[in-house]
Amino acid sequence: MEATVFLGTFNDADIFWYPSPDLCLYYNHVSEVFGQFLRPHDLVIALTCTVNCGTLYRQVPESFENPPMYVAVMTYLGFGIVTLFGYFRDFLRAVGLEKCHIAREREEQKDFVPLYQDFENFYTRNLYMRVRDNWNRPICSLPGPVFDVMERVSPDYNWTFSLTGKTIDDVINMGSYNYLGFAENDGDFLKTVADRTQQYGLGVCSTRQEMGNLAIHEELEQLVATFLGVESSMIFGMGFATNSMNIPALVGKGCLILSDELNHTSLILGARLSGATIWVFKHNNMQSLERLLREAVCSGQPRTHRPWRKVLIMVEGIYSMEGSVVRLPDIVALKKKYKAYLYLDEAHSIGAVGPTGRGVTELFGLDPSDIDVMMGTFTKSFGAAGGYIAGKKELVDYLRSHSHSAVYASAMSPPVTEQILRAMKCIMGLDGTTVGKVHQLAENTRYFRSRLQEMGFIIYGNDDSPVVPILLYMPGKVVAFSRAMLKRKIGVVVVGFPATPITEARARFCLSAAHTKAMLDQVLFDLNELGDDLCLKFSRRKYSPRPQQHNNNDDTDFELDS
Amino acid sequence: MDFKYLKEYLGWLYYQYLLITGIYVLEPWEQSIFNSVFFSSVAMVIYTSYAFVPVHVRLALNSLVQALLCH
Numbered sequence: 001m002e003a004t005v006f007l008g009t010f011n012d013a014d015i016f017w018y019p020s021p022d023l024c025l026y027y028n029h030v031s032e033v034f035g036q037f038l039r040p041h042d043l044v045i046a047l048t049c050t051v052n053c054g055t056l057y058r059q060v061p062e063s064f065e066n067p068p069m070y071v072a073v074m075t076y077l078g079f080g081i082v083t084l085f086g087y088f089r090d091f092l093r094a095v096g097l098e099k100c101h102i103a104r105e106r107e108e109q110k111d112f113v114p115l116y117q118d119f120e121n122f123y124t125r126n127l128y129m130r131v132r133d134n135w136n137r138p139i140c141s142l143p144g145p146v147f148d149v150m151e152r153v154s155p156d157y158n159w160t161f162s163l164t165g166k167t168i169d170d171v172i173n174m175g176s177y178n179y180l181g182f183a184e185n186d187g188d189f190l191k192t193v194a195d196r197t198q199q200y201g202l203g204v205c206s207t208r209q210e211m212g213n214l215a216i217h218e219e220l221e222q223l224v225a226t227f228l229g230v231e232s233s234m235i236f237g238m239g240f241a242t243n244s245m246n247i248p249a250l251v252g253k254g255c256l257i258l259s260d261e262l263n264h265t266s267l268i269l270g271a272r273l274s275g276a277t278i279w280v281f282k283h284n285n286m287q288s289l290e291r292l293l294r295e296a297v298c299s300g301q302p303r304t305h306r307p308w309r310k311v312l313i314m315v316e317g318i319y320s321m322e323g324s325v326v327r328l329p330d331i332v333a334l335k336k337k338y339k340a341y342l343y344l345d346e347a348h349s350i351g352a353v354g355p356t357g358r359g360v361t362e363l364f365g366l367d368p369s370d371i372d373v374m375m376g377t378f379t380k381s382f383g384a385a386g387g388y389i390a391g392k393k394e395l396v397d398y399l400r401s402h403s404h405s406a407v408y409a410s411a412m413s414p415p416v417t418e419q420i421l422r423a424m425k426c427i428m429g430l431d432g433t434t435v436g437k438v439h440q441l442a443e444n445t446r447y448f449r450s451r452l453q454e455m456g457f458i459i460y461g462n463d464d465s466p467v468v469p470i471l472l473y474m475p476g477k478v479v480a481f482s483r484a485m486l487k488r489k490i491g492v493v494v495v496g497f498p499a500t501p502i503t504e505a506r507a508r509f510c511l512s513a514a515h516t517k518a519m520l521d522q523v524l525f526d527l528n529e530l531g532d533d534l535c536l537k538f539s540r541r542k543y544s545p546r547p548q549q550h551n552n553n554d555d556t557d558f559e560l561d562s
Numbered sequence: 563m564d565f566k567y568l569k570e571y572l573g574w575l576y577y578q579y580l581l582i583t584g585i586y587v588l589e590p591w592e593q594s595i596f597n598s599v600f601f602s603s604v605a606m607v608i609y610t611s612y613a614f615v616p617v618h619v620r621l622a623l624n625s626l627v628q629a630l631l632c633h
Contacts, residue, residue, distance in 0.1 A: 078584025085592055130587045157589055476586035535578060 062284075062324050062462045067473060067538045075473045075503045082475065086126030090118075101129075101159045123498070127475070132158050134482040134494060140167055142185050143176040145514040149491060168489065172519050174509045175493035179352040179466050180437040181514030182383030182423045193418045200414035208400075212411035220417050223424055224388050228358065229368040232397070233390035235420075236405045237412045239347065239377030240266040242387030245405035247314075247343070248274040249398075250373065255310040256296050258289060258340070260326075262319050267345060271314065277302070283322070286330045289313070293338040311340040317349030317360040317376075321500060321508070323461020323469050325353070328360050332370045341372040351381025352466050357427045357438040363464065382423040384416045441466055441513040444520060448511055451524050456537035460506070469495075469506040470527075470536075477534050478505045484534070488526045 092098040102125055105115050133154060141148040149168045152161045176183065184190075196216065206212035217235060224233040236242040247270030251257060255276040259267065261283040271278050279296075281288040293311070300307045313335060315326045326344075335342050346359045354362030359376070361368050368374065373395065377387040389399060400406055425431045427438065445466045452459050458471040472478045475496060482494045485507075496505035509523075531537045580586040585593050 074582050078582065081596070082584045082587060085588055085596075088592075127587065130589075474582060474584065476581035476584045479587055480581055533574075534581065 064322070064324075064460050065458050065539060065541065067458060067471065068540065071473050071538055072503050075475070075505075078475050079502065082127055086122060089126060090122070101156075129158055131479045133161070134479060137486075137491070138163070142183060143173060143178060144183050144185075145173055145178070145181065145512055145516070145519060146170045147173045147176075147491065149486070168486070171486070171489045171491045172515075172523055173491050173512075174523060175491055176512070177348070177380035177510055178383065178512045178514060179348075179381045179441055179510070180357070180383075180423070180427070181440075181512050182381070182419075182426075184383070184514075189422075190419075192422055193415050196418040197415045202413060202415065204411040204413060206411065207408060208406045208411045214411070214414065214417075216414055216417045216421070217411060220412075220421055220424075221388075223421060225390060227424055227428060228361075228374060228390050230374065230390045230392070232393040232395075233388050234396050234399055234403075234406070235378075235386055235388045235412055235417075236403075237386050237410055238405075239379050239385065239387040241405050241409060242375060242377065242389060243267050243345065244270040244273060245409070246375075246389055246399060246403050247271055249402045249404065250274075250343075251276045251310055251312050254301065254306075254308065255312065256308040257312050257314060258292055258296075259314045260284070260316065260319075262322060263314060263316060264320070264345065264347070267314050267316070276312075283319070284324055284327055286327060286334065289331070290334055290338075293334060293340060297338055311338070312343055313340050314343045314345070317344060317346035318353065318462075318465050318467060320348050320467050321469065321495065321506075323459075323465045323467040325349070325363070325462040325465055326360060328364045328366060332366060336370075342370075343373040343375065344371050346374065346376040347387075348380055348467060349465075350376040351423075351427060351438070352441060353464055355438070357381070378416075378420045378423075382420050384419040384423065386412050386416060386420070437513040441511065444511045444513065444515055444517075447517070448509070448520055448524070452527070453539070453541075455524075455528055455531060456539045457527070457531060458539045466511040468509040468511065470509065471504060471506050471538070472536060473503060473505055473538075475505060477536065478507070480534060481507055481530065481536070484530055485526065488530075490523055490526055 089098065093100045102121065103116050105112070109115070133152065138150040138152070139147055140150050149171050151164045151166045151168055153164055154161050187194075200214060200216065204212040204214065208217070220235055221233050224235065225231060236245075243264070243266035247257075247267070251271075251274045253275045255274070257271045257274070257276045257278045259271055259278055259280055261280055279292050281292050296308055296311055299305060313331060315328075315331060318325055328344075331342060334340075344360070349363075350359040351357045353360060356362065359374075361371060361374075369392075372391060374390045375387065376390075378384045379386070389396065422431075442464070445464065445468075449459060449463055449468060452468065452470065460469045460471065461467065472481055472494070478494050478496050482492060485492045492507050492509065494505070494507045500506060511520075580593070583596075585596055588596070
């Protein structure tokens with residue numbers, strides 16, 4: 001082992017640097033302040049540097065704390081009891097003692113091959129239906145920092161709903177992906193959008209390849225390419241379709257896709273549609289990825305052992321269920337070493353992280369040309385709809401003619417395109433307004449996360465990510481939390497099984513630059529009270545109340561004396 | 563005065579019991595079924611331990627002592 005250099009202490013963890021030709025990885029030594037034995041997975045600080053430049057890019061720690069053992073026991077207990085009652089109710093329905101609300105075949109068709117798989121819907125029928133008043137709540141205003149929710153009542157325990165006609169006004173919105181606050185309906189800001197609507201109309205009535213290629217689309221593609229620092233880009237009308245329709249155009253049979261465990265459904269669907277072989281590596285785990293890459297290079301395709309036509313690593317910038325940020329420097333080093341391609345999905349991170357909002361490439365200080373395919377969506381930070389793929393000119397020109405979305409899907413609508421143009425110019429500072437939305441979002445994120453950790457909640461994810469999942473674990477508490485927060489006029493999104501692992505149900509808070517400190521304080525106050533009321537403060541780490549951290553965009557704590 | 567706080571505290575404890583066992587999501591008649599089954603089994607466990615555990619422990623100790631004495 002080469003000599004290690006002790007660099008210093010950061011957040012009570014010791015940091016060492018192991019030099020190596022193309023990849024420097026090191027793991028922290030956990031100090032006693034946490035008071036319990038943490039596995040290396042629990043808290044990892046990894047820094048990478050390239051030998052040429054010699055500066056360190058500090059990567060903010062990510063944490064995935066484990067709860068005490070009794071929490072897991074109680075979660076399984078809760079699910080077990082509800083499952084037993086589910087069987088009991090199914091029995092009552094089968095016998096006929098209870099009216100059956102779910103879809104059934106007609107009497108004449110009972111002898112046919114069954115149309116509805118009863119067992120697969122067991123969970124939906126017996127748990128989700130009981131508590132589904134916490135999801136799909138109708139909203140009757142703009143999903144800005146505050147919104148209005150329509151009140152619903154259900155006479156038969158959530159099988160049917162009826163609106164009372166009243167609205168719950170000024171509910172603080174902690175669930176919308178409104179990271180930079182561009183979901184607004186102010187006439188002054190939207191003037192250019194209105195002008196373009198007058199000029200182009202609302203519908204394009206064609207695909208990009210036929211008659212739907214408007215000048216405004218080309219303008220936006222130029223702007224996106226400039227924004228990201230790449231040669232060229234292409235935009236699509238729908239974010240989900242950007243992934244699912246373009247991955248099949250890039251890879252096919254005989255190619256290998258290495259996909260992160262927690263990738264979004266659009267990436268998984270695109271990978272499956274392409275027909276390539278898919279291997280899954282553990283979430284953000286570089287050893288797992290390296291092992292798979294070595295296996296791919298050494299053994300080749302399954303039976304013939306021919307080399308793979310292409311190896312594509314698919315990762316996301318910010319994973320929206322965990323709030324974790326991808327280890328991009330490590331992945332870029334690995335991809336260069338093993339000659340693979342990288343597909344980066346920045347749906348949640350574009351506009352939301354990085355000192356000027358350019359996404360995770362800027363956060364880590366990497367060269368955008370290192371990433372082969374940069375993909376993102378305009379739904380989250382830009383307040384519009386659609387997605388883009390950016391990269392080298394040859395790649396984008398290839399996609400223009402071979403992508404299913406370009407050939408068959410309707411082009412992006414002009415007012416939506418103008419909204420993205422307006423938002424992007426605002427972020428880049430081109431239109432003269434100095435709106436510090438990215439800074440405001442970073443401030444809000446830091447403040448919110450640090451206060452939540454002090455209160456004692458278990459939070460997942462990177463300290464820089466505006467997506468904050470608070471772990472609730474037990475199914476009863478998940479439901480009670482959502483209802484109690486709505487009663488206090490805060491709208492949150494709670495997620496349980498099957499979107500998350502069965503023991504890790506959570507409430508996901510999405511911070512916005514449009515949230516004022518007063519709103520955040522109100523939310524934190526209610527969270528504190530609810531945390532005590534429902535006993536949600538499971539964290540066993542001791543955080544001393546620190547003064548609010550200030551912005552530290554570019555300064556790194558450690559400099560190599562080279 | 564104390565009774566009010568006691569009642570509130572007991573109500574909060576019952577709420578925690580509902581949340582932890584997951585009964586919170588069930589309909590009231592299902593909650594009553596579970597509560598009756600659970601509390602009757604708890605009552606039976608308490609009665610059994612009160613009525614039989616001392617007797618069993620004494621008999622076990624006697625036989626253990628006798629076994630040791632014989633050897």
